Every structure is written in structure tokens, then in C-alpha cells.
Amino acid sequence: MPQYLIVVVYIFAVVSTGMMAGIYFIFSNTVMPALAGMAKAPAAEAMQLINRLILNPLFFVLFIGSALAGVTIVAFTLVGSGNLGGYIGLCAALLMVTTFISTIVFNVPLNNKLEEVELNMVEENEIWRLYLDSWVKWNHFRAWLSVISAILYSVEFVGFTH
Template identity: 35%
Template sequence: MVTVYHWSFAVKLFSALGCGLIAGVFFAFSTFVMKALAQLQPAQGIAAMQSINITVINPWFFLAFFGTAICCLFLAISSLRWHPPGTVFLLVGSSLYLIGTVLVTIAFNVPLNDALAIARPDSPEGADLWASYLTNWTIWNHVRTIAALAAAVLLTIALCYPAAK
């Protein structure tokens, strides 16, 4: 039983920290990165964001983003099956991360990134795309930020629940 408690604690801790870490990354983009890119000429902003979108595809970011998603999925499934202390916080927190962060990324931010990836930075079409990209991508990024932060809070609360004796 002690081993199960330690594994459960570790998964909850990793999930809460992962959600917080990802919320911080998204928060940075929402509060200053996108604003800085918007101040550049469209061609420069497009080129910079295209570079960011390539650079973000790396093992460290994937571990934080998808590792947290796997842990949240595990917590949600195990919560439904075993009803540990703090089940509601585990379910809602995990769901917020999976839906509000991962699903929103896949459904909204990635398609916007894909469209930007093929844009010619120095073309009028690229400039038009960039204007709408800045608005739409940032709105969805705000959603991801709030969802990941709320998930971190709820998973931290679940982490603080006393273990069943």
C-alpha cells in the first residue's frame, strides 16, 4: 500500500508541476512574447514565429507537455476507478489540462502554426495572415494558459488531500 501511495503522490506531483510549467510557458507568450512579435514588421514577426514553432519541437518541451498529459490521463482514469481522496479535484484538474491545453493546442494553435509555416514572410498574403494569426493564436493561447494554471491549482489541492488510511 505504501508503494501505491508513493506512486500516486509522484504522479500527482509531476502533473501539478507539469501543468504549472506549461502554464508559465503559455503565460510568457500571452503577456510579452506575442506583444513583442507584434511590434516587428510582419516579415520579421512571421520569420521569428516560424523559427519558434520549429524550435519548440524538442524532447524537453514534449516531455513537459505530453508527459503531463499522460499523467493527467492516468490520474483521470485511476480516479474514476479507485476514487482516491480528492477525486473531484483530480478529475477536473486533469480534464482541464487535457481539454483546455492539449486539445486546444491540437485543434486551434497547431493549425494556425501550420498555416503560418507555409506563409511567405515578405508577401502581402503573409502580412494579412500575420495580422489574423496574432489575434487568433493569442486568444487560444490565453485559453491554454488559464486551463493549465487552473489544472495546476486543482491538482495541487488534490495533492494536499490526506491519503486514505
């Protein structure tokens, strides 16, 4: 594989992973605490709207692209492509793939459950509290993995350029 292509994948991995870390961070740091401070039904309704709006082409490029970049970097490492694709990059890639998988396995099903809830029923049951507790826990997890992944990608890339 040409070295320039590996460099392009690493640059995309650093940028997309860093942007995903920022998205996850803003939810953990600001959005979810704000919603937790609201009445249940309006908070659940706001989160339903957020979940619908975030599913857009730019988000998918970053979300799926960061995972695909990670899988590509794992492949680079396994076949020993060039000077990039070392074990630091491999760790970064595996963390980012884990972030993608945890989103699909934990956060997306919670979003789907929340979408199915009748808003007039939110006040009578604990669905919002259960959603909030579990979703935020998994969001913290993916935020930290993304931050660590972006740092490791950067370390690998800086090591390559020096």
C-alpha cells in the first residue's frame, strides 16, 4: 500500500476520532446534565429530537468513518504496511472500533427504546431515569475511549513524522 494512502487514513482517523470524542464529551458534559435537570417528559422529548437530528450524513461520515479508519489501521498493522501501523496505532484503532461497537450495542438500543415511549407515559414510569443513567454511563465510556484513541493516533503519527 502506498505510504501516502496510509498517511491519509491516519489523518482522517485523528480528525474523525477527535471530532467524535468532542461530540461524546459535549453530551456527557453539557447536554445530558441539562436534560437531567428538566422535567421528564420535556427532557425525553428533547432527547428524541436530538436522536433524530444527529442521524445525518456528516455525523455518519465521522461515526462510521472513524470505525472504518480503525479497521483499516488494524489491517495496516497486521500486514506491516510501511512506517505507520505500529502497535500504538493498533491500540488506538481497537479502542475506536470498541467505541463504535459499544454505541451499536448499548446506546442505539436505548435510543430506540426512548423513541418508542409515549411522552405522556414518561412521568408515570422510570423509563427516562433508566435511559439517562445507562445511556450516560455508556456515553462516558465511549467519550474516554475516543479521547485516548485520538491521543494514541497522534502519538503514532508524530512518531512517524519525526
